[in-house]
Amino acid sequence: MGKILAIRFARLAGTLFAVTLLTFLMTSLLPGDPATAVLGQEGIQNAELLEEVREDLGLNDPLPVRYVRWLGNAAQGDLGESYINRGQSVSQTIRDRLPVTAQIAGMAIAIAVALAIPIGIVGAYRQGRWQDTASSAGVQVALSVPNFIIGIFLIWLFAVQLRWLPASNWNRISDKGLWANFQTAILPATALALTQMAIFSRLVRSDMIATLQENYILSARAKGLKDIYILFRHALRPSSLSLATIIGINFGALLGGTVVIETLFAIPGLGFRLINAINQRDILVIQGITVFVAVVYVVINTVVDLFYTVLDPRIRRS
Amino acid sequence: MTDFQADSVDVVATGAVLPESTTMVVVGSSTAQPGDGTPPTREPVRQVFASMPLLVKFSTIWLILIVGGAIYGKVDQTIFNDALPLQDPNFQTNNFDPRTGEFGTGEAIEGPSASHWLGTDAIARDTFARTVHGGWVSLTVAVVAAGFGIIVGGFLGSLVGFVRGRTEILIMAGIDVILAFPALILLLAMVSIFRVRSLLVISLVIGFLSIPAYTRVARANSLAISNREFVLAARAIGTKPSKILRREIIPNVLPTVLSYAMVAGAFVIVVEGSLSFLGLSVQLPTATWGNMINQARRDIELNILQVLVPSLALVFTVLSLNQVGDFFRKRSAFRASAL
Numbered sequence: 001m002g003k004i005l006a007i008r009f010a011r012l013a014g015t016l017f018a019v020t021l022l023t024f025l026m027t028s029l030l031p032g033d034p035a036t037a038v039l040g041q042e043g044i045q046n047a048e049l050l051e052e053v054r055e056d057l058g059l060n061d062p063l064p065v066r067y068v069r070w071l072g073n074a075a076q077g078d079l080g081e082s083y084i085n086r087g088q089s090v091s092q093t094i095r096d097r098l099p100v101t102a103q104i105a106g107m108a109i110a111i112a113v114a115l116a117i118p119i120g121i122v123g124a125y126r127q128g129r130w131q132d133t134a135s136s137a138g139v140q141v142a143l144s145v146p147n148f149i150i151g152i153f154l155i156w157l158f159a160v161q162l163r164w165l166p167a168s169n170w171n172r173i174s175d176k177g178l179w180a181n182f183q184t185a186i187l188p189a190t191a192l193a194l195t196q197m198a199i200f201s202r203l204v205r206s207d208m209i210a211t212l213q214e215n216y217i218l219s220a221r222a223k224g225l226k227d228i229y230i231l232f233r234h235a236l237r238p239s240s241l242s243l244a245t246i247i248g249i250n251f252g253a254l255l256g257g258t259v260v261i262e263t264l265f266a267i268p269g270l271g272f273r274l275i276n277a278i279n280q281r282d283i284l285v286i287q288g289i290t291v292f293v294a295v296v297y298v299v300i301n302t303v304v305d306l307f308y309t310v311l312d313p314r315i316r317r318s
Numbered sequence: 319m320t321d322f323q324a325d326s327v328d329v330v331a332t333g334a335v336l337p338e339s340t341t342m343v344v345v346g347s348s349t350a351q352p353g354d355g356t357p358p359t360r361e362p363v364r365q366v367f368a369s370m371p372l373l374v375k376f377s378t379i380w381l382i383l384i385v386g387g388a389i390y391g392k393v394d395q396t397i398f399n400d401a402l403p404l405q406d407p408n409f410q411t412n413n414f415d416p417r418t419g420e421f422g423t424g425e426a427i428e429g430p431s432a433s434h435w436l437g438t439d440a441i442a443r444d445t446f447a448r449t450v451h452g453g454w455v456s457l458t459v460a461v462v463a464a465g466f467g468i469i470v471g472g473f474l475g476s477l478v479g480f481v482r483g484r485t486e487i488l489i490m491a492g493i494d495v496i497l498a499f500p501a502l503i504l505l506l507a508m509v510s511i512f513r514v515r516s517l518l519v520i521s522l523v524i525g526f527l528s529i530p531a532y533t534r535v536a537r538a539n540s541l542a543i544s545n546r547e548f549v550l551a552a553r554a555i556g557t558k559p560s561k562i563l564r565r566e567i568i569p570n571v572l573p574t575v576l577s578y579a580m581v582a583g584a585f586v587i588v589v590e591g592s593l594s595f596l597g598l599s600v601q602l603p604t605a606t607w608g609n610m611i612n613q614a615r616r617d618i619e620l621n622i623l624q625v626l627v628p629s630l631a632l633v634f635t636v637l638s639l640n641q642v643g644d645f646f647r648k649r650s651a652f653r654a655s656a657l
Contacts, residue, residue, distance in 0.1 A: 014491075015494070015495065015498050018495040018498070019495065019498050019499065022495065022499075023507070026507060026511065140637075140640070141637065143640075144584070144633055144637040144640060145633050145636075146588045146591055146592060146632065146633075146636075148592060148595050148611070149611065149629045149632070149633065152611065152629070153625075153629075155615075156618050156622055156625070160618055160619050252500070255500070256500030256501075256502055256503035257500065257501075257502055259503075259506065259596070260502075260592045260595060260596060263595075264595075264615075274503075274506060275506075275596055275598075278509070278510040278598060279597075281510070283510075286506075286507060286510050287507075289503075290499075290503055290504075290506075290507045293500055293503050294498065294499045294500065294503065297498070297499070297500045298498050301498075
């Protein structure tokens with residue numbers, strides 16, 4: 001076990017090094033002077049400002065020195081500040097916006113799991129019959145529809161036609177309370193959830209089919225236990241190991257994957273800020289959000305991987 | 319369809335831009351004939367089409383229509399200056415038309431009519447023409463990405479699966495770093511670097527990010543094939559490794575990689591659609607399905623049709639590619655098992 005841990009952490013360190021280096025190089029490999037790239041069109045005329053940026057970014061030093069310094073600052077939570085929106089610290093931006101994105105992603109995963117488990121179980125239990133065929137076809141379609149298209153039709157149905165929910169905007173829990181927050185969060189979360197639901201339910205179905213062929217299921221059946229009891233109490237838990245893994249990985253991916261949905265619903269999360277930054281060519285904000293999301297993603301993947309190894313002794317031994 | 323069950327081992331292939339779980343490794347059954355590396359006989363196109371299930375047939379027809387429409391639109395625009403019978407996708411039909419010297423009679427956000435089959439958009443452009451033209455961007459990006467994936471990813475994967483050792487560790491480490499980023503974030507970061515977002519730039523970026531997934535698919539297949547008897551036989555008679563790679567490994571990895579390209583293409587079209595929707599793909603006024611959806615969603619209270627048309631075009635294309643890709647994947651699995 002100790003050896004496995006050591007290998008995993010070495011790999012984690014290597015990946016983090018490569019990921020941070022690549023993101024750091026974003027500003028340095030741009031054609032031309034990084035200072036002008038960071039400042040954008042207006043800043044270039046201002047020689048004083050240009051000199052200030054050079055000073056702040058330490059552009060007079062060699063590249064390796066700059067990388068180590070940038071990494072050191074980033075590790076202490078200092079990702080620099082935006083020169084397009086003066087005085088806005090990148091890490092403060094991330095702190096403000098991460099909870100919003102995490103809430104949407106978390107809700108999406110929760111909805112997806114709640115739908116996927118029954119769908120997957122039905123597919124496995126009725127394998128090859130019409131229930132399975134119908135749910136597989138539904139899953140196939142859900143996988144083919146991009147989330148922004150689902151989002152638009154949710155808006156059309158629930159905001160425009162039925163007028164039950166707001167079409168966009170975001171109510172913070174601290175300002176408007178839990179219910180108002182829920183009203184603005186449910187549509188974007190559902191739009192994100194459908195694709196996840198499709199991925200999860202396929203997994204539950206195939207794992208469940210394998211589990212249902214085990215001898216202990218046969219013995220449970222022989223004891224005369226009800227099917228529904230066997231499915232949920234005996235078969236679901238051993239089948240949900242890989243589901244737990246993919247939930248972890250996809251939650252990490254969703255932190256970056258909410259970009260389109262946040263833009264569609266005008267939700268002030270990380271992704272929406274990233275798109276604004278790209279449109280303003282606010283390089284340091286793009287860099288900061290990219291490196292943050294990538295590092296979180298890599299760390300989540302490693303943790304999930306370890307978790308999986310600990311839970312399943314078969315993998316540990318091999 | 320045949321009832322032949324191909325032995326296949328499934329390995330999860332993850333991609334930087336490409337789908338998270340596509341089962342793509344094909345390992346042959348024990349019916350192998352040593353030394354038999356000859357390519358399977360070609361079937362006529364008509365016979366292949368006839369062997370398709372109904373849904374796959376419809377999907378194929380849809381794809382042909384979309385590809386044909388996109389090419390027709392491009393030819394019409396670049397060679398004939400929009401003189402062929404399809405309206406100019408960027409002409410605002412309520413505006414002055416320099417060709418006729420008159421003002422157009424169109425209106426913004428019209429319903430379907432004889433002159434505008436699928437109505438008009440917010441600035442009175444013909445939606446049918448824009449949808450037909452919109453396929454061009456999606457298809458170009460998908461084809462370029464597939465080209466990069468097959469040529470670079472397919473070659474790298476075949477190579478490292480065959481030679482193993484340090485080359486494999488080094489190349490796969492590079493691949494893993496690209497895969498360590500969340501796909502969309504890396505794509506956005508790369509796109510944001512470019513000031514001019516031409517079709518070429520977008521295609522190249524998405525193409526580059528497609529390489530890792532193809533490399534993994536090709537490597538997994540190459541690993542399996544490298545252990546087969548005919549490769550051993552080739553080694554035993556002293557064939558040069560480069561020739562084994564060229565003559566034995568690559569031809570046998572290729573069918574799987576090619577059939578993966580369709581499924582990957584479906585994903586690439588969704589990615590390009592998302593990028594267009596965010597306004598970060600090819601610049602306006604070029605019609606893409608994604609930017610049509612983005613523009614039309616602002617008037618969703620007036621007219622849902624303008625969102626529906628490009629959405630359906632996108633979804634049908636993605637679904638069709640998945641269906642046809644799946645069909646060919648099963649066929650190539652069947653073929654490989656007969657090796």
